[in-house]
Amino acid sequence: MKMPSSTLTIAGRIINQLVRDLRTIILIVVVPLVIASLVGVSVPDKRILDYTAPAILAVLILFFGFLLTGVSFLRERSQGTLERLMASPVSRLDIVGGYLLGFLLFAVVQTMVLFFYLISVFKVNYYGDLWQILVFQVLIGIGAVCMGTFFSVLAKNEFQMVQFIPMIIVPQMFLCGLIWPVSQMPEYLQWLANALPMTYGVEGTRALMLEGQNLLDIGKEIGVLAAYAVGLLILSAITLRRGKG
């Protein structure tokens, strides 16, 4: 299937914009490392860090992917360029797809930097194939970009978008198994945790890194994350309809 040229044009423009903004590029790389360092030095037991690191990796990728895409998409709306795009011949899927592709590159960079930082500086052990772990993290990144796009389409201003962070991301952090295993939560919370994508991101990453499983073994996690990504992508395009008002 040929990629529509408008999608690539929009993706290229996003990459161009971010590359010209050196401070943002530095923040994209440095901030996740600072947070990973805080976690790394604050966990006294190396075995606990081995168990926590996969979850930290998945959570940070989802969080920063969501934040970066969400805020950027909202800027597109507030500076009026989204309106200009909506009046042009590009389709809604071109716009959303362009965002996905453009930010995916930065999500991949963030994933690589975080992963190699954790295994080289904090000597986190992993037993699965490196490429399979990275492929799965990229999938989490795709989900994060789709989620960020969807909620920024819903938000009408920066204030609303900021409210989505505690509403969408923080509960997932508590329920995904980062702090406490999902299986030991009350049943109604388990039900909720199992409906959230971050849970599958954390479980899949743990299976790959700690249990040495491969991508075929975590088909359920991949399926749920992919379904979330596709669903949110379609919902974003629907919500972003022309003639809205």
Next chain:
Amino acid sequence: MPDSSSGPAVEVDRLSFNYGRQKVVDGLSLEVPSGISFGLLGPNGAGKTTLIRLLVGLLRARAGTILTLGQKPSPRIAHLIGYMPQLPSLYAELSVIQNINFFARIYRLRDRRQRTQRVEEVIKLVDLWEHRNKSVTNLSGGMKQRASLACAIVHNPPLLFLDEPTVGLDPELRVHFWEYFQGLTRGGSTLIISSHTMDDAAHCDRLAFMRDGKIIALGTPDELRQATGQAKATLEDAFLHFVKHGGVNENAQ
């Protein structure tokens, strides 16, 4: 592809739109012939921007019909339309040339050589050649306005919607813009321009005075001036005349 050279460029019939309970466009009917500059003139809140956004297809009418180039506004005819929003609406981190090049690609100027040539042409036209590699962030308000216009005209559209295009321009550049606009209409393009300045209004071939979402008068600048019954009436006098008398002149429907 719709034929943009004959028939009215825009036909609006009993169009209404409201934000919540506030009626912004109220049963408005209008026909804009092709190949002219048509001014929507009125105070802030008259409904000019909302009308333009409806005509471009960014908003959906609550009642009434719109035909733009003979079709309902849709992405199918979007490449035949140029739209310059009220705000400059540019990518702040990108340079002037990158912004214009982006919109040239979005509007399907696919041949790289032709695109480069056209992008350079419009940059010179809006007098930003020396600033072409500057980030938009570092431009003055007037320069942003010029870059925004360049993005709207880069694909040579037969129908152009310009929402307050001359705001922030110095008098010399304003004259330059109007010379260019008149060149476009001579070439068969249609321009629909919103403004609240009488200076812009005097340059238009036809005008619609708007107030409270309605057209209160419609005609050429001369017809509207003459309708006041005063020998030396300005367009401002004409506008106030129609506001005061509340009626619609004979040319308006």
